[in-house]
Amino acid sequence: MSNDQTHPLHARDKNIIDSLITKEKPEDLDFINLARLINRYTNFLGEVEIKNDIEKILKFWKISKNELFSKTKNIWSKGFRPSNTNKDLVGSGFDTSN
Numbered sequence: 001m002s003n004d005q006t007h008p009l010h011a012r013d014k015n016i017i018d019s020l021i022t023k024e025k026p027e028d029l030d031f032i033n034l035a036r037l038i039n040r041y042t043n044f045l046g047e048v049e050i051k052n053d054i055e056k057i058l059k060f061w062k063i064s065k066n067e068l069f070s071k072t073k074n075i076w077s078k079g080f081r082p083s084n085t086n087k088d089l090v091g092s093g094f095d096t097s098n
Contacts, residue, residue, distance in 0.1 A: 004046050005044065005046030006046060007044055007046070007047050013040070016033050017037065018053075020033060020057050023061075031068060031071055031072050032080070032082065034057060034068060038054055038068070
């Protein structure tokens with residue numbers, strides 16, 4: 001397989017990465033987003049740009065992956081739930097309320 005693969009969510013994830021890379025004081029949702037992107041791209045071939053940006057964010061925030069995952073586990077255990085809006089949902093868009 002080629003190392004030049006592009007993930008189907010690349011454009012969406014790149015926007016998230018770009019917003020995280022400048023955060024001096026990340027909030028809970030920022031930590032959660034970075035951790036989930038690490039999980040998404042760790043074993044994905046390619047996406048060198050996103051993987052490099054993830055490493056830059058970790059350095060900028062002065063946190064290791066292990067510290068990040070410990071922190072996010074703690075955040076989730078305290079009952080954190082991200083707000084879901086229609087623009088954040090990924091799916092078919094089929095409305096089952098009718």
